[in-house]
Amino acid sequence: MQVAENFSLKNYNTFGVDVMARKFISVHSTDELRDVLQQAYASEIFVLGGGSNMLLTKDIDKTVVHIGLKGIELISESRDEVVLKVGAGENWHQFVLYCIEKGYGGLENLSLIPGNVGTAPVQNIGAYGVELKDSFESCEAMRIQTLEIDNFSAEQCEFGYRNSVFKNKLKGEYIITSVNFRLSKKDHQLSTSYGAIQAELDKHNIEKPTIKNVSDAVISIRQQKLPDPRELGNSGSFFKNPVIKETEFKKLQKQFPEMPFYALHANQIKIPAGWLIDQAGLKGYRQGDAGVHKNQALVLVNYGNATGQEILALSKEIQNKIYKKYGIQLEPEVNVI
Numbered sequence: 286m287q288v289a290e291n292f293s294l295k296n297y298n299t300f301g302v303d304v305m306a307r308k309f310i311s312v313h314s315t316d317e318l319r320d321v322l323q324q325a326y327a328s329e330i331f332v333l334g335g336g337s338n339m340l341l342t343k344d345i346d347k348t349v350v351h352i353g354l355k356g357i358e359l360i361s362e363s364r365d366e367v368v369l370k371v372g373a374g375e376n377w378h379q380f381v382l383y384c385i386e387k388g389y390g391g392l393e394n395l396s397l398i399p400g401n402v403g404t405a406p407v408q409n410i411g412a413y414g415v416e417l418k419d420s421f422e423s424c425e426a427m428r429i430q431t432l433e434i435d436n437f438s439a440e441q442c443e444f445g446y447r448n449s450v451f452k453n454k455l456k457g458e459y460i461i462t463s464v465n466f467r468l469s470k471k472d473h474q475l476s477t478s479y480g481a482i483q484a485e486l487d488k489h490n491i492e493k494p495t496i497k498n499v500s501d502a503v504i505s506i507r508q509q510k511l512p513d514p515r516e517l518g519n520s521g522s523f524f525k526n527p528v529i530k531e532t533e534f535k536k537l538q539k540q541f542p543e544m545p546f547y548a549l550h551a552n553q554i555k556i557p558a559g560w561l562i563d564q565a566g567l568k569g570y571r572q573g574d575a576g577v578h579k580n581q582a583l584v585l586v587n588y589g590n591a592t593g594q595e596i597l598a599l600s601k602e603i604q605n606k607i608y609k610k611y612g613i614q615l616e617p618e619v620n621v622i
Contacts, residue, residue: 286321287311287351297351298336299399301518302593306331306349313353313374315462319432321350330429332460334373337400337520338408339620340600342593352403354462357383362470368422369466373403377410385500390473391420391466393500394482397507399514399521403461407451408618409444413503414479418444422467426451426459434462447525447618475499481506510581518587519578523600524558524615537611558615559583565606575599597621 292309295301312318322330331347353374360368367389371380377400381392394415398405406424410417421439428435443450451459473496477483485502486494494502512519529537534554538544541564547555562568562582569579574591576599578584585596604615 286313286317292349294333294336294341294345294349297333298339298341299514299518299520300340300587300593300596301514302341302587302591302596304341304593305344307344307346308348309351310348311351311353313355315354315427315434318350318352318354318427318460318462321348322427322429322432334404335376335399335401337398337514338404338618339622340520340593340596340617341622342597343622345622350460352401352460352462354403356463360465365471366467366469369468371402371464371466373401373461373463375402376400377402377405381500384468385497388470388496389468390470390475390496391468393496394476394479394503396500396503397511402464406442406444406461406464407449408447409442409449411447413482414476416444418442420466420468422465424461424464426461428459430458435459446528477502511584512578512580512586517578518591519584520619522558522583522618523585524562524583524603525618526555526558527561527613527615528553528555529613530554537613541611556613557583561607561611561613561615562603565603565610567603567606572599572602577603593622 289309292306293303294306295303310321312321325348329347331345331349333349333351354372355374356372358370360370378397380402381396384392394413395410398410398412405417406421418439424437425434426437475494477486477494477499482499482502485505486498491498531552531554534546545557545560549555559582567577568582570577573595574588575595576586576588578586585600587596600617607613607615
């Protein structure tokens with residue numbers, strides 16, 4: 286267990302924002318986590334995972350509990366699939382690569398997403414037509430008030446688009462300690478139609494792709510578009526892709542016939558937020574050290590010394606301009622703290 290006071294969180298959030306934690310504790314087992322929670326009221330702790338889906342706008346005047354629980358365990362195996370139990374502190378991308386190496390399919394489209402395994406269900410992370418819920422079996426989470434560990438099925442997690450029960454009615458009540466994934470061993474159901482995956486495969490003359498081929502294609506696409514947080518502070522996609530009613534979209538389509546879209550169920554249409562921001566002339570836009578990435582308008586970046594407040598102000602400026610032009614209200618995908 287690592288303990289420190291007046292601790293900088295600059296290296297613990299992918300935006301690289303330099304805010305201070307009154308106290309910092311990194312735990313590496315459920316027993317250590319339980320010990321820490323026994324000594325602090327729920328209102329006095331701030332839970333930190335990979336720091337990849339948050340924007341810190343101020344110092345944290347609480348005890349920051351960093352979840353460092355590691356381990357990958359084979360729970361069950363059949364001819365066709367496996368179930369793996371993964372510690373919340375495992376790096377997400379490294380876990381995906383582990384699965385690729387073992388020949389386990391289901392997570393290849395989620396390659397190179399920053400963050401840790403434990404925070405992935407909270408956000409129901411997704412990319413290129415695949416979401417975490419598609420391979421999610423269950424998770425274990427410690428209830429902060431009682432220190433008991435409860436098991437949550439996919440149904441109990443109430444997964445939605447970048448959403449789960451842990452972001453809503455159970456927000457702040459649980460800390461996820463491990464996640465179980467059900468993955469295929471053969472006859473993998475590949476998803477290559479979303480985004481530029483198929484084009485990337487075609488470029489390399491790959492007609493019968495493997496899960497590694499798909500993973501490599503996703504990594505290549507993401508590296509071309511998205512900055513490495515270790516080199517340029519960012520939290521991946523800052524905004525959710527807006528979902529609007531089909532009737533509203535048809536009105537917009539008359540004015541903007543080139544607008545790309547994805548038809549969903551229940552007469553709803555998803556529009557790429559990055560396209561909206563790009564078409565509003567904001568790709569590459571910069572205010573001091575806070576900016577919109579030059580290659581991907583959906584990504585806000587810290588060019589060095591931007592504060593969380595400056596990045597937040599930039600995001601609000603973008604929201605205002607998109608609403609003024611399209612009548613669409615963008616919602617942040619990241620958690621603003």
